[in-house]
Amino acid sequence: MAPERSKTKGTPRTRTEKVHHALRSAIIEQRLAPGVRLPEDTIGESFGTSRTIAREALGRLAVEGLVELIPNRGAFVANPSLEEGRGIFVVRRALERAMVLELAGRIESDIAARLHEMVAREAALASHNEAEAIRLAGEFHLTLAQLTGNPLLIRYVTETVSRCSLVLAMYGRPHSADCGAREHAAVVEALIAGNAEEAAELMDRHLADVASRALLPARAQKDIREVLSAYAKDIDLD
Amino acid sequence: MAPERSKTKGTPRTRTEKVHHALRSAIIEQRLAPGVRLPEDTIGESFGTSRTIAREALGRLAVEGLVELIPNRGAFVANPSLEEGRGIFVVRRALERAMVLELAGRIESDIAARLHEMVAREAALASHNEAEAIRLAGEFHLTLAQLTGNPLLIRYVTETVSRCSLVLAMYGRPHSADCGAREHAAVVEALIAGNAEEAAELMDRHLADVASRALLPARAQKDIREVLSAYAKDIDLD
DNA sequence: TCTCTGTTTATCGCATGCAATCTACCTCCA
DNA sequence: TGGAGGTAGATTGCATGCGATAAACAGAGA
Numbered sequence: 001m002a003p004e005r006s007k008t009k010g011t012p013r014t015r016t017e018k019v020h021h022a023l024r025s026a027i028i029e030q031r032l033a034p035g036v037r038l039p040e041d042t043i044g045e046s047f048g049t050s051r052t053i054a055r056e057a058l059g060r061l062a063v064e065g066l067v068e069l070i071p072n073r074g075a076f077v078a079n080p081s082l083e084e085g086r087g088i089f090v091v092r093r094a095l096e097r098a099m100v101l102e103l104a105g106r107i108e109s110d111i112a113a114r115l116h117e118m119v120a121r122e123a124a125l126a127s128h129n130e131a132e133a134i135r136l137a138g139e140f141h142l143t144l145a146q147l148t149g150n151p152l153l154i155r156y157v158t159e160t161v162s163r164c165s166l167v168l169a170m171y172g173r174p175h176s177a178d179c180g181a182r183e184h185a186a187v188v189e190a191l192i193a194g195n196a197e198e199a200a201e202l203m204d205r206h207l208a209d210v211a212s213r214a215l216l217p218a219r220a221q222k223d224i225r226e227v228l229s230a231y232a233k234d235i236d237l238d
Numbered sequence: 239m240a241p242e243r244s245k246t247k248g249t250p251r252t253r254t255e256k257v258h259h260a261l262r263s264a265i266i267e268q269r270l271a272p273g274v275r276l277p278e279d280t281i282g283e284s285f286g287t288s289r290t291i292a293r294e295a296l297g298r299l300a301v302e303g304l305v306e307l308i309p310n311r312g313a314f315v316a317n318p319s320l321e322e323g324r325g326i327f328v329v330r331r332a333l334e335r336a337m338v339l340e341l342a343g344r345i346e347s348d349i350a351a352r353l354h355e356m357v358a359r360e361a362a363l364a365s366h367n368e369a370e371a372i373r374l375a376g377e378f379h380l381t382l383a384q385l386t387g388n389p390l391l392i393r394y395v396t397e398t399v400s401r402c403s404l405v406l407a408m409y410g411r412p413h414s415a416d417c418g419a420r421e422h423a424a425v426v427e428a429l430i431a432g433n434a435e436e437a438a439e440l441m442d443r444h445l446a447d448v449a450s451r452a453l454l455p456a457r458a459q460k461d462i463r464e465v466l467s468a469y470a471k472d473i474d475l476d
Numbered sequence: 477t478c479t480c481t482g483t484t485t486a487t488c489g490c491a492t493g494c495a496a497t498c499t500a501c502c503t504c505c506a
Numbered sequence: 507t508g509g510a511g512g513t514a515g516a517t518t519g520c521a522t523g524c525g526a527t528a529a530a531c532a533g534a535g536a
Contacts, residue, residue: 013309014519016297039487050521052290055488056297059254063301065390071251072488072527087388090336098332150325152401155303156394163390252489277517288491293518310497310518 019047020057027066027077028162029135030169035079038067064159066166078166082215085167089211092160093204096141099157100187100203102148105194111147115188118143123181137180138165172214180206257285258295265304265315266400268407273317276305302397316404320453323405327449330398331442334379337395338425338441340386343432349385353426356381361419375418376403410452418444 023043026032043054058075061067068076080088107115118140125133138161145157183206190199261281264270281292296313299305306314318326345353356378363371376399383395421444428437 016519041487051488052520052522056294059294059298060301063298065393073529074487084389087386088390090340090388091333091390091394094332094336095329098328102328148325150328151322152303152326152329152398156329160390254489279517282491289518290490290492311499312518 015047015049015053016056016060019043019049019053020060022047023057023061024064024066024162027061028165030166032077034077034166034170036077038075038077040074065163078163080163080167080170082171085171085215086211088160088163088167089207089215092157092164093207093211095153095156095160096144096207097200097204099145099148099153100191100199101196102150102153103144104191104196104199107147107192112188112192115143115191119181119185119188122184133180134165137184140180140184168210168214180210183209253285253287253291254294254298257281257287257291258298260285261295261299262302262304262400265299266404268404270315272315272404272408274315276313276315278312303401316401318401318405318408320409323409323453324449326398326401326405327445327453330395330402331445331449333391333394333398334382334445335438335442337383337386337391338429338437339434340388340391341382342429342434342437345385345430350426350430353381353429357419357423357426360422364419371418372403375422378418378422406448406452418448421447 023032023038032038038058040051040054040058043057044051047053058067058069062069062075066078068078070076118136122133122136122140125136141161142154142158145154148154183202187199187202187206190202261270261276270276276296278289278292278296281295282289285291296305296307300307300313304316306316308314356374360371360374360378363374379399380396383392386392421440425437425440425444428440
């Protein structure tokens with residue numbers, strides 16, 4: 001027989017999981033820049049474990065799309081192209097639209113209070129601490145996902161939020177991620193009121209705005225491929 | 239600088255990747271039933287590799303949600319509850335809706351011909367070979383995903399289609415997956431005509447129908463938890 | 477100076493071994 | 507008979523070591 005379901009797989013228990021989560025955080029928080037090389041023994045030494053652990057964690061991050069694994073060459077922090085970045089936002093919008101539709105009208109009053117408090121904190125921090133505000137904004141979306149109780153939706157939203165923040169860090173203009181609090185508040189109101197379609201529309205616009213504000217200009221100097229590919233076409237190496 | 243992008247990560251090159259893919263196929267094709275235990279050395283022996291390889295593959299499958307990993311206990315084929323099954327369909331509908339919206343009006347004529355041919359083959363097989371028809375139906379959705387050229391969307395649609403077939407195998411009634419050809423054809427027409435919203439609506443209804451026809455009855459005798467949980471609530475073990 | 481080629485070195489791919497943990501069974505006692 | 511406790515076996519968690527691969531470098535020839 002199958003084992004009983006693990007309740008809510010709390011804090012990671014094995015070293016592999018710990019390193020996995022730690023690396024993910026480091027990537028999402030931009031402590032590890034896109035394209036950076038991630039050698040196994042360096043990671044092992046950093047965390048005080050063997051290469052085995054580092055290796056496993058890297059493999060899992062590769063499945064999540066946060067790391068690129070090249071056989072016999074090693075692992076690198078994912079370095080998505082602008083085009084891929086747009087694609088990720090497309091998926092995220094679809095997912096969060098569905099998420100909001102699921103949630104509308106099903107918010108208990110105590111949950112509503114929690115959401116209100118969350119948005120208020122966002123608004124309060126927006127002007128002071130930008131890094132913290134960005135983190136809170138992401139957490140808002142993750143909290144909503146968890147409220148659906150849909151495991152796959154939770155996983156996908158978590159992944160897309162992670163990767164979107166990576167993309168924004170690469171291509172986004174500074175300050176492009178703020179102004180979220182007011183829009184988040186509007187979504188929360190619509191959710192509580194039970195206006196499903198309105199909530200979905202608000203969320204969709206919110207994310208579309210974030211994406212377009214940040215991603216429209218195709219000049220992202222951090223990725224020279226974007227620049228060079230235009231020139232490469234006109235060159236004949238043979 | 240970051241390495242150049244791997245073109246289309248062809249066939250898996252490392253053993254880990256090979257085992258990873260092989261296990262995934264086995265699970266999706268129901269060769270490994272949900273809930274089945276997956277011991278590391280058994281897998282290693284089966285593939286002629288060491289436990290290390292099996293272990294890594296299992297870790298990656300766990301990230302994909304196809305395997306459940308329990309610390310110090312081992313790995314098990316995912317055993318989604320009916321409720322999770324419904325959740326997976328919710329996600330799939332959202333993704334395929336977005337997919338269709340991306341595609342509408344952007345179908346080149348040669349692609350249109352390919353889609354027509356595909357749907358025709360589905361229709362032809364529907365009455366004869368059920369297993370093959372089901373496989374073709376899944377392939378239709380995957381083909382559309384690939385046409386978007388959005389790597390993340392492709393991955394997610396692939397994953398959800400896989401898992402939906404797993405769910406249908408667990409909980410679906412026999413014959414619940416057919417009747418797809420006609421609905422697929424309608425979607426294709428709307429796509430080619432460029433009626434984005436109509437195509438999205440058609441696809442959404444199509445999937446909602448499949449889900450509800452198959453999943454509505456909450457009696458799925460393969461999962462005794464569904465049955466027992468109702469009784470468990472009335473029992474006090476202390 | 478440029479290119480081609482042989483060598484070096486850093487890193488990965490994978491197997492194996494040992495300690496820790498869980499499961500199952502068996503014994504003992506009420 | 508039913509349950510508690512303890513022991514043996516199986517299986518995982520993790521570290522380490524060896525062979526293999528590819529990038530980096532150096533030297534020879536043009």
